[in-house]
Amino acid sequence: xxxxxxxxxxxxxxxxxxxxxxxxxxxxxxxxxxxxxxxxxxxxxxxxxxxxxxxxxxxxxxxxxxxxxxxxxxxxxxxxxxxxxxxxxxxxxxxxxxxxxxxxxxxxxxxxxxxxxxxxxxxxxxxxxxxxxxxxxxxxxxxxxxxxxxxxxxxxxxxxxxxxxxxxxxxxxxxxxxxxxxxxxxxxxxxxxxxxxxxxxxxxxxxxxxxxxxxxxxxxxxxxxxxxxxxxxxx
Amino acid sequence: xxxxxxxxxxxxxxxxxxxxxxxxxxxxxxxxxxxxxxxxxxxxxxxxxxxxxxxxxxxxxxxxxxxxxxxxxxxxxxxxxxxxxxxxxxxxxxxxxxxxxxxxxxxxxxxxxxxxxxxxxxxxxxxxxxxxxxxxxxxxxxxxxxxxxxxxxxxxxxxxxxxxxxxxxxxxxxxxxxxxxxxxxxxxxxxxxxxxxxxxxxxxxxxxxxxxxxxxxxxxxxxxxxxxxxxxxxxxxxxxxxxxxx
Numbered sequence: 001x002x003x004x005x006x007x008x009x010x011x012x013x014x015x016x017x018x019x020x021x022x023x024x025x026x027x028x029x030x031x032x033x034x035x036x037x038x039x040x041x042x043x044x045x046x047x048x049x050x051x052x053x054x055x056x057x058x059x060x061x062x063x064x065x066x067x068x069x070x071x072x073x074x075x076x077x078x079x080x081x082x083x084x085x086x087x088x089x090x091x092x093x094x095x096x097x098x099x100x101x102x103x104x105x106x107x108x109x110x111x112x113x114x115x116x117x118x119x120x121x122x123x124x125x126x127x128x129x130x131x132x133x134x135x136x137x138x139x140x141x142x143x144x145x146x147x148x149x150x151x152x153x154x155x156x157x158x159x160x161x162x163x164x165x166x167x168x169x170x171x172x173x174x175x176x177x178x179x180x181x182x183x184x185x186x187x188x189x190x191x192x193x194x195x196x197x198x199x200x201x202x203x204x205x206x207x208x209x210x211x212x213x214x215x216x217x218x219x220x221x222x223x224x225x226x227x228x229x230x231x232x233x234x235x
Numbered sequence: 236x237x238x239x240x241x242x243x244x245x246x247x248x249x250x251x252x253x254x255x256x257x258x259x260x261x262x263x264x265x266x267x268x269x270x271x272x273x274x275x276x277x278x279x280x281x282x283x284x285x286x287x288x289x290x291x292x293x294x295x296x297x298x299x300x301x302x303x304x305x306x307x308x309x310x311x312x313x314x315x316x317x318x319x320x321x322x323x324x325x326x327x328x329x330x331x332x333x334x335x336x337x338x339x340x341x342x343x344x345x346x347x348x349x350x351x352x353x354x355x356x357x358x359x360x361x362x363x364x365x366x367x368x369x370x371x372x373x374x375x376x377x378x379x380x381x382x383x384x385x386x387x388x389x390x391x392x393x394x395x396x397x398x399x400x401x402x403x404x405x406x407x408x409x410x411x412x413x414x415x416x417x418x419x420x421x422x423x424x425x426x427x428x429x430x431x432x433x434x435x436x437x438x439x440x441x442x443x444x445x446x447x448x449x450x451x452x453x454x455x456x457x458x459x460x461x462x463x464x465x466x467x468x469x470x471x472x473x474x475x476x477x478x479x480x481x
Contacts, residue, residue: 006364010250020253027255052396055415058278061347061387061397081358081393084351126364128250131257 006126021129022122025151028131029078029163034198035064036162036170037075037135038191039146043184043214044137046075046146047191049164049199050209065211065221069094071139072107073211073219077164078132078151086130090114107138111147111155119153133163139217166198173197184214192234205231248364259368260361263391266370267317272303273404274316275436276374277414278386279429281457283376285314285386286433287404288441289451304453304464308333310343311377312453312462316403318370325371329353346377350387350395358393368392372403376453378460402436410440426456430465430473431480444478447471 011021035048048064065075068090076083093113097105114134122129134149149155160178162170173194188210196203205224213219245252249259274287291301303315305326313329315322332352336344353373360368368391375387388403389395400418402410413436424432430452438444447470455462
């Protein structure tokens with residue numbers, strides 16, 4: 001990838017042994033809009049702020065939460081354009097898996113392949129790391145799963161996690177509120193309350209996005225009116 | 236290559252700065268503003284209109300060859316704000332892509348698909364060191380079969396959004412403030428209102444009245460879906476209508 005002029009890596013070790021480009025990428029993620037995910041016993045919910053630069057922007061043209069397969073969804077914090085690249089590559093990898101094995105790709109495998117792509121961009125010539133962290137939510141034979149993938153390419157499975165601007169408050173809130181036997185509806189309410197914590201301005205169905213997957217294994221992004229219904233319940 | 240502040244390279248190629256920013260992308264935005272031209276786009280109920288200043292720096296130049304408003308297909312238009320040379324490259328590639336799309340899939344490339352393609356190309360330039368980001372903000376307009384009139388704006392960072400109204404260039408922020416007030420209650424503009432809002436927004440922001448030869452206007456209308464560049468006579472009609480209204 002890239003021109004032969006740049007066949008050296010731009011991400012190199014500092015004298016102290018750090019990969020500073022990756023650290024800077026994480027800083028870029030940390031200044032992105034807050035997003036979070038919660039794993040319940042019967043499903044997973046992911047949510048994000050959807051703050052648009054102006055009221056002139058048509059919010060129906062923007063969808064931050066995307067599905068990678070019918071049973072796996074993803075949300076990001078950080079640089080939107082970078083996330084589109086990863087979504088496209090992941091979708092293709094999922095399709096290639098299906099073509100080969102005639103089975104939907106397990107969540108862990110898709111996460112691993114996406115993380116590999118992100119790692120490659122920290123080592124290949126002439127490219128910079130991705131400025132996004134991803135939260136991947138899926139439901140397969142192993143049950144509901146939530147993974148976070150970072151710009152370095154490392155990934156972990158989480159019971160609940162947050163990323164972006166308000167990460168420390170959000171994670172503290174989640175640690176208090178999370179219970180092992182949480183059901184999906186409770187998880188959605190908790191997700192909304194966590195977003196509300198750091199939200200500047202009036203929260204509504206138009207400036208947050210919520211995606212859920214339940215035991216029926218279909219990932220769905222809630223419509224603004226469905227989000228409004230949940231917001232009413234939380235009031 | 237010494238590390239620390241990226242060894243100073245973070246300002247030359249698109250690698251991250253310590254604050255997690257991409258300086259080259261930010262400088263590309265500055266290049267768009269420095270071009271000194273402001274553009275406006277407005278989406279109405281059944282039409283979309285884009286307007287830009289036509290700055291001809293030398294009287295000896297052939298005015299008809301100075302343009303930032305390009306048809307991509309019969310149905311899609313692109314208004315470029317920023318570095319003209321970068322704009323022409325982008326237009327050339329977009330025209331090729333739209334034509335291939337039509338050939339490959341058998342139907343016209345929709346507005347949002349073209350906007351996404353341009354934005355994804357711009358993203359590649361922000362991640363690969365061998366190409367710099369283009370110093371162009373592109374406004375794409377067209378009529379979508381299902382969604383109706385569409386106006387998209389794509390920037391050097393690879394972002395793209397659909398807009399009800401938007402602006403780009405030197406006086407971008409002032410224009411957006413003006414348009415936010417006009418579009419606050421979600422008005423459904425007719426074709427004439429759409430064009431006149433766009434032109435009067437430009438006039439108000441630049442605080443000058445234009446002659447028809449000093450601006451370029453491009454429109455798409457639901458009735459025929461064709462992208463059209465207005466002639467000076469047609470522009471004059473709208474200018475007269477605006478001055479009579481005020």
